[in-house]
Each structure stands twice: as C-alpha cells, then as structure tokens.
Amino acid sequence: MGEVKQLSVSAIRNGTVIDHIPADSLFSVINILGLEHITTQITFGTNLDSKKFGKKGIIKVSDIYFTEQEINKIALVAPAARLNIIRDYEVVEKHQLTIPDEIEGIVKCFNPSCVTNHEPVRTRFRIISKNPLRLKCHYCEKITDEEHLTII
Amino acid sequence: MNSLKNKSLVSINDYAPEEIELILETAERFEKSPPAGLLSGNVIAALFFEPSTRTRLSFESAVKRMGGRIIGFADAGSSSVTKGESLKDTILTVSNYCDLIVMRHSLEGSARYASEVSPVPIINAGDGANQHPTQTLLDLYSIRKTQGTLDGLNVFLVGDLKYGRTVHSLLIALSNYNTTFNFISPTELRMPDEYKLILEKKGLKYYEHDDFTDIISRADIVYMTRVQRERFSDPLEYEKVKNIYVLRNEMLENTKENLRILHPLPRVNEIETDVDDNPKAYYFEQALNGVYVRQAIIAAILDKI
Numbered sequence A: 001m002g003e004v005k006q007l008s009v010s011a012i013r014n015g016t017v018i019d020h021i022p023a024d025s026l027f028s029v030i031n032i033l034g035l036e037h038i039t040t041q042i043t044f045g046t047n048l049d050s051k052k053f054g055k056k057g058i059i060k061v062s063d064i065y066f067t068e069q070e071i072n073k074i075a076l077v078a079p080a081a082r083l084n085i086i087r088d089y090e091v092v093e094k095h096q097l098t099i100p101d102e103i104e105g106i107v108k109c110f111n112p113s114c115v116t117n118h119e120p121v122r123t124r125f126r127i128i129s130k131n132p133l134r135l136k137c138h139y140c141e142k143i144t145d146e147e148h149l150t151i152i
Numbered sequence B: 001m002n003s004l005k006n007k008s009l010v011s012i013n014d015y016a017p018e019e020i021e022l023i024l025e026t027a028e029r030f031e032k033s034p035p036a037g038l039l040s041g042n043v044i045a046a047l048f049f050e051p052s053t054r055t056r057l058s059f060e061s062a063v064k065r066m067g068g069r070i071i072g073f074a075d076a077g078s079s080s081v082t083k084g085e086s087l088k089d090t091i092l093t094v095s096n097y098c099d100l101i102v103m104r105h106s107l108e109g110s111a112r113y114a115s116e117v118s119p120v121p122i123i124n125a126g127d128g129a130n131q132h133p134t135q136t137l138l139d140l141y142s143i144r145k146t147q148g149t150l151d152g153l154n155v156f157l158v159g160d161l162k163y164g165r166t167v168h169s170l171l172i173a174l175s176n177y178n179t180t181f182n183f184i185s186p187t188e189l190r191m192p193d194e195y196k197l198i199l200e201k202k203g204l205k206y207y208e209h210d211d212f213t214d215i216i217s218r219a220d221i222v223y224m225t226r227v228q229r230e231r232f233s234d235p236l237e238y239e240k241v242k243n244i245y246v247l248r249n250e251m252l253e254n255t256k257e258n259l260r261i262l263h264p265l266p267r268v269n270e271i272e273t274d275v276d277d278n279p280k281a282y283y284f285e286q287a288l289n290g291v292y293v294r295q296a297i298i299a300a301i302l303d304k305i
C-alpha cells in the first residue's frame, strides 16, 4: 500500500502536507489557501482510498509553512484534516485544526438580500457554534448553517 | 463624556443599556422643552434608497424642528446620484455635504457597511428585514412614558411574530427589563426559536397562544402587527385565522387601566377604527414620540445634548 501512495503523490523534502481532506472539499481547500498563487512545487491527490472517509484528498506544498490563522480557515470545510510539517523528509510537527472564532472573505452569506451579495463587500462572520457549524453574518445578522455553507 | 458622539446607530444592539437610557431621558427633556435652534448650521442627509414616507417625514420633522437643514432623496429611482453607482460611492460623496446620514435601504446589512465606509455617522432607518433601531427606541419611549417604567411589564406581541423585525428588536430591547412576554400568532408565524432562546438564557418567562381574547385582561402593553396574506403557504389557512388577530373595541372592556395599544403603523385592518377613540389606543401618540426620540438620537450623535 505504501508504495502505491508513493506513486500517486510523491514525498516532499521540506514543506507542508495536508492530509485527510474529504475528497469533495479538496478544491475548496486549494482555493482558501490561495495555492494558485504559490510558485513552489505543489502536488495534489484526490479520491485516494481512506479507511476513515472512503475517499480522501491530500495536498503537499514544498517549502511553504502556513500560519495557524491561514490553516484554521480550512477547518470550515475539512475539520478532520491533519497538517504535517516536513523537514528533510521527516514529519517534525503535527497539527489538529481548530475552527476560528471569526472568519473573513471565505464563506458566502446565504441570505440573498444581504448587502455582501450585491455590493463589493468582503464577507465577515462570527462563529456562534462550531458543532453544528453556525455562522452569524456581521452585516445582515442572519445565520448561515452547515447545510447552506458555500465557499466563495 | 457623551459615548454616543459620532457613533453610528445601525442596530439596537449597538447601544448599551445606559445609552438607551440617555436617549430616553433626552427625548423626555426635548418633549418638555423643544430644542428649537439646536441644529442651526447643521445639514443632515436623508437617503431613502427604498421609500418609506412615514419614517422619512418623522426624521424630517425631527431635524426641522431643531432648526437643521435636510438634503437627500425619497427613493432611489428619482435620484441621479444612485444610477449604477455603488453604495460606497454614494455614501462617500454625500458625506461631503452633511454632518450625519440617515439611510434606508432594502439590502440587509447595508447600513452596517455604510457605517464602515462613511466618515460621518450613519443612522439606520431600516435595512430590509434586518434592523430599524429608531423604531425600537421610540417603542421603548412610548412604553416607559405610558407605564412610568420599563420594568416587570406584561407585554403582548400580536400578529406576525416570525417575519416582524419590529417585534424582534423590541423583544431584545425589553429583555433587559424583566419583561413577561405573551406571543399571540398563527402557528405559521410563531416567534422564531432563536428569540425564545434569548429569553430562556435570561430567565424570562414567555407564553405562546393562538388567540388573545381570553387573556388580554392581563396585558400592560399590546403591540399589534399585521398578519399578511402573502406570508402563508396556504391561502385557506390565512382565511381561517385572519380575524383572530384583529383588535376590536369590545375586547378592551375588562382590561387593565394602564393598558396601552401600540402599533408601528401603517395600520391596515388589524385594529378596527372604533378602537381609535378608546383612551387605551396609543399608536398615533407613539408616532409623535418618534419625533422626540429621533431628535434625541441626532442630538446625541452630534454631541448637542
């Protein structure tokens, strides 16, 4: 099994590995972390077999170490994701994600009459509950729940 | 130190209980001795992107009775200033011409956004179904004025409790005063759980009913709102309940002496006109109180109290 993995997503020397991403959230995670702007080597894998998820995604980014704030943003779409810091092919740190108390510019407000859906306003939410996930819009004061959550 | 100086009023939650108290006291003072000339030299902009004749006239009256000038527009369609222009650009432009902006807009959160981009303070005169804090403050003023206190009252909220922004804001404001609530509404238009939860957290009592004929004798305040046909998924359901939420004069017979009937106006048919002559009817005086309260808010923000 280990060798099959090596073939699909190769190991990196230094950088960050984000594992256990639900397969259908992989592209949201790529988006949230702004990986399209990164110039170092990035490898993605998706629809990999996982005991926990059925299908999972994995991202390996060479030479980039994210701040805790950046990484916690992905907790909204991949709460069970695991973050490994790699130095010289070795995992030197492991992180669990925590959902932040406030988020900006990631989630769309579900309220069609909200000003953020009509004017060029960056969305802003306070997380009023983490499980189940409930976000209160700073502008229209309506609550967006997990079921209606859309990533911008 | 006036903590309201230059501070926008977007949501009733923006004001601490002491600040609400300051507005109510100032409004009372202005009612007793009119603050004529207080705003001489000031220009207030009233930007009504969405028309609301009643609210606009109330603000205009408040400003003009204090000797201030008012500029602006009554609906976005008739104003060249807003054609294709972003809200931010309109606010930034108009803020050059005035000391304070009163705005009404159909988009929810528009006033919060405006308050973040505007160099002059904003008063929210209604942002869609979200907030209308000057209405809430005038409701509080009317309740306090007629009852002598805000503490420990039995308040009946009647009609559309699901979509009614007025009753939601009033509930939040009154939840600081040990209020007992009675909610009277059709099943489809019940008070949302999030508001009941707020009361439960504060240990306040509330009761839900689908009719109020038998219990109105306990009320200190009856706050009426309109039940609209278009809120019902089944038109037959509306036909069944529409007469239950109408206040008739004979229902007031055995009620408390201090009971007052409030309504945010405009009324359609939810209060029969024969109630108007009953001394317990208070909705037109309530509208007048709106002028004093808006004067107090404007004066506080411009630091003239």
Ligand SMILES: [Zn+2]
Pocket (backbone or CB within 6 Å): A109, A110, A111, A114, A115, A116, A137, A138, A139, A140, A141, A142, B109
């Ligand atoms: Zn919103």
